[in-house]
Amino acid sequence: MSRGLKKLLALCLVDQPTQPEPEEEEPEPEPEVVKDLGGRVIKVAAWWDLTPQGGTPSGDRQVARREEMEQKYNFKFEYVNVPWDQVVQTYSSSVMSGEPFADIATVEDNWVYNLAASGFVTPLDPYFDFNDEKWDPLTKEVTFIKGKMYGMATGKWWPRGVVFFNKNLFEREGLESPYTLFKQGKWTWEKMEEIARKATKDTNNDGVIDQWGLGGMDLEMSMVTSNGAQMASIVDGKAKLNFREPAVLEAFNFYQRLCKEGIVFNKFKYMEEPPWDVAAEVFKQGKIAMFWYQYWKIDDFRDNMADDYGLVLAPIGPSNTDKKNWCMITGHNFQTIPANVKNIEDVAFIWDKWTEPYPEEEEDPDAWKEPHYNNVRDNESIEMLEYMYENICGKPAGLFTAVQGAVEQWWGGQDDLLKGEKTVAQIVDEKFDAIQAILDDFVEKIQ
Numbered sequence: 001m002s003r004g005l006k007k008l009l010a011l012c013l014v015d016q017p018t019q020p021e022p023e024e025e026e027p028e029p030e031p032e033v034v035k036d037l038g039g040r041v042i043k044v045a046a047w048w049d050l051t052p053q054g055g056t057p058s059g060d061r062q063v064a065r066r067e068e069m070e071q072k073y074n075f076k077f078e079y080v081n082v083p084w085d086q087v088v089q090t091y092s093s094s095v096m097s098g099e100p101f102a103d104i105a106t107v108e109d110n111w112v113y114n115l116a117a118s119g120f121v122t123p124l125d126p127y128f129d130f131n132d133e134k135w136d137p138l139t140k141e142v143t144f145i146k147g148k149m150y151g152m153a154t155g156k157w158w159p160r161g162v163v164f165f166n167k168n169l170f171e172r173e174g175l176e177s178p179y180t181l182f183k184q185g186k187w188t189w190e191k192m193e194e195i196a197r198k199a200t201k202d203t204n205n206d207g208v209i210d211q212w213g214l215g216g217m218d219l220e221m222s223m224v225t226s227n228g229a230q231m232a233s234i235v236d237g238k239a240k241l242n243f244r245e246p247a248v249l250e251a252f253n254f255y256q257r258l259c260k261e262g263i264v265f266n267k268f269k270y271m272e273e274p275p276w277d278v279a280a281e282v283f284k285q286g287k288i289a290m291f292w293y294q295y296w297k298i299d300d301f302r303d304n305m306a307d308d309y310g311l312v313l314a315p316i317g318p319s320n321t322d323k324k325n326w327c328m329i330t331g332h333n334f335q336t337i338p339a340n341v342k343n344i345e346d347v348a349f350i351w352d353k354w355t356e357p358y359p360e361e362e363e364d365p366d367a368w369k370e371p372h373y374n375n376v377r378d379n380e381s382i383e384m385l386e387y388m389y390e391n392i393c394g395k396p397a398g399l400f401t402a403v404q405g406a407v408e409q410w411w412g413g414q415d416d417l418l419k420g421e422k423t424v425a426q427i428v429d430e431k432f433d434a435i436q437a438i439l440d441d442f443v444e445k446i447q
Contacts, residue, residue, distance in 0.1 A: 037075035037346050044077060045102035046333075047084040058370050061358050069353060075346075087111070091338060095120045100338035103347045107151070109142045109332045113402050116143075116150045117445040122337040123148035127348035134357055138394055139334040142402075153334035154355045156368045156389055159295040161222045161328025163314055167378075168307040169211075169289050173199055178290075178312040179380045187325060189226075189254065192290070192315040193263070199289035200263045214258060215265035215279040216292030218330070220417055221397060223251040225328035227317030230398030232406065232439055239399060239439035243428045247319035252417060252424045254317075260420040268419055294331060298375045311381045313393060326395040327388050405438045 044050055052062035070076055080102050082090050088111050094101040107115065115121045124130075125148055130140060136153040143151030165178055175195050181187040196213025203211050216222070224231055229247035233240050242248045258264045265288055267274035275281075283291040284305045292314070301309055313325035320326070341347055360367060368389075369382055376382060388394070400406055413431045416422050422430075 035073055035346070035349060037073050037350070040075045040343070040346065041078050042075055042104065042347060042350055043080050043102040044104045044106075044335075045080040045082055045087075046106035047082055047087060049079060049081055050106075051079045056370065056374075057360070058367070061360065065354070065358075069350070073350065073353075075350065088115070091115060092118065092120055095338050095340050098340055100341050102338065103341050104335050104351055105338050106333055107336055109151075109330070109334075109396070110401055110404055110407070112143055112150055112334075112336065113145060113442070114404075114445070115336075116145050116148075120339050121150045122339050122341065122344060123150060124152055124337065124348075125149050127337075127344065128152060128352060134355060136334070138329065138332065138396075142329075142332060142396055143334065143336075151334040151336050152351075152355075154357075157329070157332060157394060159327050159385060159388060159394075160330055160332065161218075161225060161292065161314060161326075162295050162311045162384075164283065164291045164293075164298070164301065164309050164311050166283070166286060166289055166291075166307050167310050169199065169286060173289075175199060175289070179310065179384075182312055182325065182384070187312065187315045189223075189315050189317050193258065196258070196263050196289060209262050210287060212265040212282075212288050213263045214290050214292070215283055215288040217277060217279060218414075219264065219292050220252055220255045220414060221330070221401075222292050222314055222328050223255050223317065224248050225326050225395050225397060226314035226320065227251045228320035228322055228326070230396075231400035232403075232435075233398050234443060237443075239436065239443040241400075241432060241436045241439055242398075243432055243435075247317070249424060249428075250319055251317065252428070256417045256420055256424055259418050264418070266418055268415070302375050302377075308377050310378055311376070312384055313388060324391070324393060327393045328397055329394045330397040330401040332396075399439060399443070403439055403442045405442075406435045409435050409438060 052059060052066050054060045054063045066077060082101065087105075087107060090101050091105060091107070091111075092115070112121065128135075128149075130149055130152075134154050136155065136157055138157045139151050139153040140149060143149060163178070169175075170177065175198060176191075178187060178195075181191055192214075199211065199213040200209060201211045202209050221231060224247070227247045227250060229245060229251065230242060231248065232242055243252075255264070259266060265279050265282055267278045270278065270282070279288065279291065280293065280297055280300065282288050284301060286307045295311070298311070313327050316323055316325055335351070337344060337347060337351075358367075369386075372382055372385060400410075410431060413427050416427045416430075417424070
């Protein structure tokens with residue numbers, strides 16, 4: 001073969017179009033075997049009304065899904081409202097009687113450990129795939145007990161320990177914006193104290209402070225968390241009350257000093273027999289610059305507060321080695337399945353379907369913001385929540401708030417810190433042994 005012919009043949013081979021690989025046909029999805037629940041009623045309990053309500057995009061989606069599922073699977077949802085302070089007793093007694101008060105029961109992290117240790121809650125691992133990304137990681141963390149999962153929740157966890165601030169008061173007093181300080185990485189205890197001192201005043205010159213820099217509920221616990229510590233923890237399988245740890249004592253002393261100096265609103269000086277949430281009422285009246293508590297209180301502020309408000313994560317304490325603005329997690333709620341629920345496979349099947357992400361939410365990663373827009377009064381608050389979720393700024397309060405007996409034993413200590421009549425060391429010594437014993441007993445049960 002001549003050289004020219006060889007060259008021509010080579011060019012022809014190079015230019016020869018390649019045959020496309022045959023595309024693999026995707027298998028047809030198998031048709032769903034529709035489960036018929038025979039008209040069963042599935043009771044869903046909480047201390048608020050969980051009945052889907054239309055009128056918003058997310059509410060309309062829930063209403064439509066409920067109607068579709070009830071018809072398709074031949075069952076009915078029934079929503080049970082049990083007062084918050086009666087949930088544990090109702091849960092326990094109904095399970096022991098063999099007739100659980102609900103098939104899906106909402107509880108708090110404070111309660112699930114004792115309920116699980118007593119055998120009142122069904123382990124969920126056999127019924128749900130918790131590797132599915134729809135399940136909230138915080139709930140998985142706080143309900144994983146003795147190698148089993150007892151709680152479940154989807155979507156974004158509801159923030160708890162945040163700092164609300166009165167924007168009108170800040171503007172009137174010429175105070176630095178917590179938003180700006182946060183973005184600059186300067187939102188610290190030191191800066192918060194500086195602002196709180198400037199805000200604390202006797203506005204009518206009668207010799208009595210009537211405007212305070214700080215107020216809140218569980219303030220000392222929030223400060224412990226923001227200082228990178230926990231009130232109590234489990235170490236080597238044993239309960240450890242951390243009240244004598246340096247970071248905890250630093251938080252207690254910082255809080256009490258501000259109380260004694262009049263910077264923190266003191267309910268005991270404000271009125272006789274004050275209600276537990278009187279600080280929230282005073283904040284609504286525009287007399288407290290910064291209010292530390294749980295996010296759910298925003299409903300009250302939204303409906304009943306004339307002044308504008310913003311919200312920011314807690315300032316960074318000096319012993320917070322992470323240098324992260326932590327949002328304290330306590331009272332986190334989620335769903336459980338009580339023991340003795342009949343045909344639990346059917347209940348789990350329905351709840352798995354009910355909690356599937358909506359197509360609209362999968363297409364719109366910002367869909368979670370929708371319910372918050374009804375609560376907040378500025379875009380910066382949404383940005384703050386977004387930062388909190390993206391940076392995983394939720395820090396569980398630890399073992400302490402999971403043991404209601406320990407919390408109740410500490411209530412008197414909270415009051416003593418606020419009153420400032422005893423030293424921190426005296427308060428800790430008075431409370432330590434009793435709280436440690438309660439924690440020891442609790443941890444022994446759940447190990």
